[in-house]
Amino acid sequence: MLSLLVFLPLVAAVVLAAVPRLGDAVARWLWLGVAAVEVVLVGVAWAGFTTPAPGRLALDQQVEWIPGVRSSYHVGVDGLSLPLVAMTAVVFLACAVYSLKEARRPRLHAALLLFLQSVSIGLFVSADLILFFVFFDLSIVAMYFLTAGWGHANAARSALQFFLYTFLGSLALLVGFIGLYVYADPHTFDMLELIAAKPLAGHGLAAGLVLAAILLGLAVKTPTVPFHTWLPPAHTDASSVGSAVLAAVLLKMGTYGFVRIAMPMLPEAWRAWAWVILVVGIVSVLYGALVALAQSNIKRMVAYTSVNHMGYVVMAVGAAGLVAGDAAQARGIAVTGAVTEMVSHGLITAALFLLVGTLHQRAGTYEMAEFGGLARTAPKLAGLFAVGAFASLGLPALSGFIAEFQIFTGSIAVAPVTAIALLGILITAALFLLSLQRIFTGELRGRSFGFADLHPREVWAGGILLGLSLLIGVYPAPLLAVIEPAATAVVTLLGR
Amino acid sequence: MRPLLLLPEILLFVGGLAALIGGSFLPRDHQWLTRVIAATTLVASIVVSAIGLTAAPAAAFQGTYAVDTATGVARIAAALGTLLVLGIAGDEITGTPRESETYALLLFATTGTIVLAGARDLLVLAVAFFLASIPLYGLIGMVRTPRGAEAAMKTYLMGALFGIVLLLGVTLLYGVTGATLHADLAQRLAAAPPAAVAAGLLAVVAGLMFEAGGVPAHFWVPDAAQGANGTVATFLTTVPKIGAMVALYRFVTVLPDTVNWPLLVGALAVVSMTLANLAAYWQQDPRRLLGWSTVSQVGFLLVPVAVATRSDLALPSLLLYLLGYTVTNVAAFAVTTALPQARDLADYRGLSRARPGLAASLLVALLGLVGTPPTVVFVGKLTTATAAWDGGMAWLTVAVFVNSLISLFYYLRWIIPVFSPAVAGAQTDEHHAAAPRTPGHWSSDTAVAAALLSVGLGFTGGLVWSVVGGPLLP
Numbered sequence: 001m002l003s004l005l006v007f008l009p010l011v012a013a014v015v016l017a018a019v020p021r022l023g024d025a026v027a028r029w030l031w032l033g034v035a036a037v038e039v040v041l042v043g044v045a046w047a048g049f050t051t052p053a054p055g056r057l058a059l060d061q062q063v064e065w066i067p068g069v070r071s072s073y074h075v076g077v078d079g080l081s082l083p084l085v086a087m088t089a090v091v092f093l094a095c096a097v098y099s100l101k102e103a104r105r106p107r108l109h110a111a112l113l114l115f116l117q118s119v120s121i122g123l124f125v126s127a128d129l130i131l132f133f134v135f136f137d138l139s140i141v142a143m144y145f146l147t148a149g150w151g152h153a154n155a156a157r158s159a160l161q162f163f164l165y166t167f168l169g170s171l172a173l174l175v176g177f178i179g180l181y182v183y184a185d186p187h188t189f190d191m192l193e194l195i196a197a198k199p200l201a202g203h204g205l206a207a208g209l210v211l212a213a214i215l216l217g218l219a220v221k222t223p224t225v226p227f228h229t230w231l232p233p234a235h236t237d238a239s240s241v242g243s244a245v246l247a248a249v250l251l252k253m254g255t256y257g258f259v260r261i262a263m264p265m266l267p268e269a270w271r272a273w274a275w276v277i278l279v280v281g282i283v284s285v286l287y288g289a290l291v292a293l294a295q296s297n298i299k300r301m302v303a304y305t306s307v308n309h310m311g312y313v314v315m316a317v318g319a320a321g322l323v324a325g326d327a328a329q330a331r332g333i334a335v336t337g338a339v340t341e342m343v344s345h346g347l348i349t350a351a352l353f354l355l356v357g358t359l360h361q362r363a364g365t366y367e368m369a370e371f372g373g374l375a376r377t378a379p380k381l382a383g384l385f386a387v388g389a390f391a392s393l394g395l396p397a398l399s400g401f402i403a404e405f406q407i408f409t410g411s412i413a414v415a416p417v418t419a420i421a422l423l424g425i426l427i428t429a430a431l432f433l434l435s436l437q438r439i440f441t442g443e444l445r446g447r448s449f450g451f452a453d454l455h456p457r458e459v460w461a462g463g464i465l466l467g468l469s470l471l472i473g474v475y476p477a478p479l480l481a482v483i484e485p486a487a488t489a490v491v492t493l494l495g496r
Numbered sequence: 497m498r499p500l501l502l503l504p505e506i507l508l509f510v511g512g513l514a515a516l517i518g519g520s521f522l523p524r525d526h527q528w529l530t531r532v533i534a535a536t537t538l539v540a541s542i543v544v545s546a547i548g549l550t551a552a553p554a555a556a557f558q559g560t561y562a563v564d565t566a567t568g569v570a571r572i573a574a575a576l577g578t579l580l581v582l583g584i585a586g587d588e589i590t591g592t593p594r595e596s597e598t599y600a601l602l603l604f605a606t607t608g609t610i611v612l613a614g615a616r617d618l619l620v621l622a623v624a625f626f627l628a629s630i631p632l633y634g635l636i637g638m639v640r641t642p643r644g645a646e647a648a649m650k651t652y653l654m655g656a657l658f659g660i661v662l663l664l665g666v667t668l669l670y671g672v673t674g675a676t677l678h679a680d681l682a683q684r685l686a687a688a689p690p691a692a693v694a695a696g697l698l699a700v701v702a703g704l705m706f707e708a709g710g711v712p713a714h715f716w717v718p719d720a721a722q723g724a725n726g727t728v729a730t731f732l733t734t735v736p737k738i739g740a741m742v743a744l745y746r747f748v749t750v751l752p753d754t755v756n757w758p759l760l761v762g763a764l765a766v767v768s769m770t771l772a773n774l775a776a777y778w779q780q781d782p783r784r785l786l787g788w789s790t791v792s793q794v795g796f797l798l799v800p801v802a803v804a805t806r807s808d809l810a811l812p813s814l815l816l817y818l819l820g821y822t823v824t825n826v827a828a829f830a831v832t833t834a835l836p837q838a839r840d841l842a843d844y845r846g847l848s849r850a851r852p853g854l855a856a857s858l859l860v861a862l863l864g865l866v867g868t869p870p871t872v873v874f875v876g877k878l879t880t881a882t883a884a885w886d887g888g889m890a891w892l893t894v895a896v897f898v899n900s901l902i903s904l905f906y907y908l909r910w911i912i913p914v915f916s917p918a919v920a921g922a923q924t925d926e927h928h929a930a931a932p933r934t935p936g937h938w939s940s941d942t943a944v945a946a947a948l949l950s951v952g953l954g955f956t957g958g959l960v961w962s963v964v965g966g967p968l969l970p
Contacts, residue, residue: 064958065957066875066957066958067958067961067962068809068879068958068961068962068965069809069879069882130878133869134869134874137868137869138869141863141868145915148912148915149915156912160908160912163908164904164905164908167901168901171898171900171901172897174878174897175881175893175894178878178882178885178893179885179890181882181885182882182886182890187886
C-alpha cells in the first residue's frame with residue numbers, strides 16, 4: 001500500500017522522462033491523473049488507519065536492503081507521518097491542477113514534480129534512517145533542477161545556493177545518523193529499533209555532538225534562524241509551483257525530523273538542549289515576522305512568513321523538551337500543535353504561493369507598489385488571497401488557528417516566556433492586512449489595469465488547499481484524533 | 497602450486513599476448529579482431545572469477561598469493577573496468593596504428609593490478625607493482641602530442657622513483673624480520689625496531705600510493721588524465737586503484753601496534769581528499785578536473801584502510817566502494833570521450849537538450865561521485881564513513897563529509913553548463929555546439945551502461961554486500 005503510494009509517481013515520472021513521444025497534453029493529464037490517484041490512495045490509507053501500538057507503525061513493510069549495516073527498506077505510518085503524507089498528496093494535486101497550462105517543457109516539468117512527490121512521500125513514510133536520508137538528498141536534487149529549470153530572474157544562482165546550503169545540512173544529518181548507528185547496540189539504522197534502544201543514553205558529550213549534527217541538518221532544511229538565508233532567494237526565483245512545493249512539503253522534512261528522529265532517539269540530549277531550541281524558535285518567529293513586514297516584494301514576504309511559522313513549530317518542540325513537574329499533558333498539546341501547524345502551513349502557504357504566482361505570471365512583477373485596487377479587476381484572486389492571508393495569520397475557523405492555539409497553550413504552560421512569541425502573530429496579522437490593503441484596495445492603478453482574473457484551474461488549485469484548511473479549522477477532530485496519540489507517545493519517549 | 501586457482505590472471509595475460517601477437521599478423525582494417533579477443537578474455541575472466549568466489553578461500557604458490565573474497569572482487573572489478581574501457585576504445589582507438597598494442601597493454605596492466613590485489617608476499621607485491629605500472633607508461637605515451645609526452649615522462653619518472661622507494665621498503669622490512677611473506681611478517685614485526693618498521697611502512701605505502709594515484713605520489717594523475725587519450729585516461733584513473741587499495745589493505749593488517757599506522761593512513765586520506773578537492777576547483781578541462789577528482793576518491797578509499805583491523809565493516813565497504821567507484825568513474829570519463837572536442841567546461845552548454853541520455857549519464861556519474869543516493873558510491877561512502885566511526889576514528893567520518901561538500905562545488909561547475917540552454921543564435925558558437933551533437937556512439941553507450949550499473953548496484957546494495965562480505969584468507 002505505502003510502497004504503491006511512493007513508487008506510483010516515480011514510475012510515471014520515468015515513463016514521462018523516457019518517452020519523448022508522449023505529447024505535452026498527455027504529460028499534463030497523466031500527471032493530474034496520478035496526483036488524483038495518490039490522493040485517493042491516501043484517503044483509503046487514512047480510512048483504514050488505526051493508531052499502532054507504541055513502538056510500532058501501521059501498514060509497515062520491510063525488505064532487506066543493505067543487511068551488512070542493518071539498513072532496510074522499511075516504511076510505515078503513524079499519527080505523525082500520515083497527516084503529512086496526506087498534505088503532500090493534496091499539495092501536489094493542487095500543483096498539477098495549477099500547471100495544466102504550463103508552457104515551458106511541460107513533459108519534463110511533470111516528470112520532475114512526480115519524482116519530487118515520490119521522494120517526499122517516501123521520506124515521510126521512511127522507518128529507516130538511510131532510507132530517510134536517501135529521500136532527503138534526492139528532494140534537494142529534484143528541487144535544484146525545478147528551480148534552475150523553471151524559475152525566473154536569478155534562478156540559477158538561487159538554485160545553486162539552495163543546493164549547496166541544504167546539501168551541507170544533509171551531510172551533517174548523515175554524520176548524526178552514523179553516530180546513532182555506531183552507538184546503538186546492536187548496530188542498526190532502523191528507526192523503531194533506535195527509538196527503543198536510546199543509543200546515546202549516558203554519553204553526555206557524544207550525545208550532544210550527535211544531536212548537534214542532526215539539529216544542524218534539520219535546522220538548515222526547516223529553516224530556522226540563523227540558517228534561513230537560502231530561503232528568500234530560492235523562493236523569490238523559483239516558479240510558483242516550485243515555491244509551493246518547497247514551502248509546503250520540503251520545509252516539513254526538517255520539522256518532521258525533529259519529532260520523528262531527534263526527540264525520540266536522543267531524549268536526554270534533547271532535554272538538555274531544549275532551552276536552546278526553544279529560544280531559536282522564538283527568535284525565528286519574531287525575526288521572520290519582522291523581516292516579512294519590511295518586504296515590498298509580496299513573494300519574499302510570504303517566504304519570510306514561512307520562517308515565522310516554522311519558528312512556532314520549533315518553539316513547540318523545544319517546549320516539549322522541558323520536563324518539569326507534571327506538565328506532560330501541556331507538552332503533548334504543544335507537540336500536537338506542532339504537527340498540526342506543519343499540515344496547516346503546508347496547505348496555506350502552498351495556496352498563497354500559487355495565488356501570488358498569478359501576479360508575476362500576468363504582470364511580470366511581485367512588487368506590491370506596482371498594484372492597487374486589484375480587487376476590482378480580479379475579485380476571485382482578492383477573495384482567495386484574503387482567505388489565505390487570514391488563515392496564515394491564525395484567524396479562528398481556519399486551520400492556522402487550531403495549530404497555533406495548541407502550540408501556545410502547550411508552550412506557555414511549560415515555559416511562560418514563550419508568550420513573547422505571541423507578538424509574532426500580531427506582526428503577521430499586520431503585515432497580511434497591510435499587503436491586502438496595498439494590493440487589492442484603493443484606487444485602481446499600475447499594473448492592475450487589464451489584469452485578468454483567475455482561471456478556473458487556478459481557482460481550483462487554491463480552492464482545494466484553502467477549502468481543506470477551512471475544513472480543518474471548522475472540524476479538526478478527525479485530524480487531531482490521528483495526531484494526538486502519536487504526540488503523546490513522543491512526549492512519553494522524551495520523558496524517559 | 498595449484499596454478500588453476502590463478503585461471504583468471506592466466507586468461508588475461510594470455511589474452512594480452514594473443515592480442516599482441518595477433519595484431520602483428522592482422523591487416524590494419526581487421527585490427528578490431530584483437531578488441532574482440534580482449535573483450536572475450538575479460539568476460540571469461542569475470543565468469544571464472546565469479547565462479548571462484550563461491551569456493552572457500554585458498555592460498556596459491558606456497559601462501560604467497562591469496563584467492564579469497566578480496567581477490568575475487570578485485571578480479572571482477574578490474575576486469576569489468578577494463579571491459580568498459582574497451583567500450584570507450586571503440587570510438588577512439590579503432591583503426592588507429594597502435595590498436596592491438598593498446599589492448600595488449602591494457603590487459604597486462606589489468607593482470608598486474610589483480611596480482612597486486614592478491615599478493616601476500618612483499619616480493620610478489622613488488623613484481624605486481626611493476627607489471628601494473630610499466631604498461632601505463634607506454635599507454636600514456638601512445639598519443640603523440642606534447643602534452644602526452646610530458647605526461648608519459650612525468651609518470652615514468654614518478655613511477656621509477658616510487659618503484660625504488662617500494663623496493664627500499666621491502667628491503668628494510670626483510671632486513672629486520674628476515675621474511676617477506678605476510679604471515680611471517682605479522683609474527684615478527686612486533687619484535688622489530690619500530691623506527692625501521694615505520695620507515696619500511698612509509699616506503700611501501702608511498703609506492704602503493706603511486707599506483708593508486710594518491711598523495712604523496714599523485715602528481716602524475718592530473719597530467720596523465722589530461723594528456724593521454726580518453727581510453728587510457730579512463731583506465732589509469734580507475735583500474736590500478738583496485739589492486740593498490742586491496743594490496744594496501746592486506747599490508748596494513750600485518751603491521752604491529754608499535755607503529756601508529758592508522759594515523760598515517762588516516763592523515764593520507766584527509767590530505768588526499770582535501771588537496772585534490774581544492775585543486776580540482778579551478779580546472780576548466782573536464783578530464784583534468786576528473787583527474788583531480790580521482791585523487792580525492794583515493795582519499796575516500798583510504799578511510800576504510802585506516803580502520804582495517806578495528807571494524808568489521810572495513811573490508812566489505814572498501815570492496816564495495818572500489819566496485820562502485822569503478823563503474824561511476826568510467827561513466828564520467830566515457831562522457832568526455834563521447835565528446836572529444838569538448839575540452840572546456842563551457843563546451844558542455846546545452847548538452848541536456850542536444851543529448852539528454854548523455855547528460856543524464858553525466859549527472860548520475862558526477863552526483864554519484866559526490867555520494868548522492870541511490871548510486872552505489874553512496875552506499876560505499878556511507879559504509880566507509882560508518883566503518884571509520886565504528887573503528888574509533890569519528891574525525892575521519894567528519895572529514896569525509898566535509899570533503900564531499902567541497903567536491904560538490906566543482907562537480908556542479910560542470911553540471912550547471914550541461915543543463916543550461918545553449919547560447920542561442922550565435923554563429924560563432926556553432927563549432928562549440930557542433931561537438932555535443934556528434935558524439936561517438938561506443939562511448940555514449942558505455943556511459944549510459946555504466947551509469948545504469950551505478951544506479952542498479954546502488955539499488956541492489958544488499959546483494960552486492962553479500963558478495964563483498966565473504967570470507968578472507970586469515
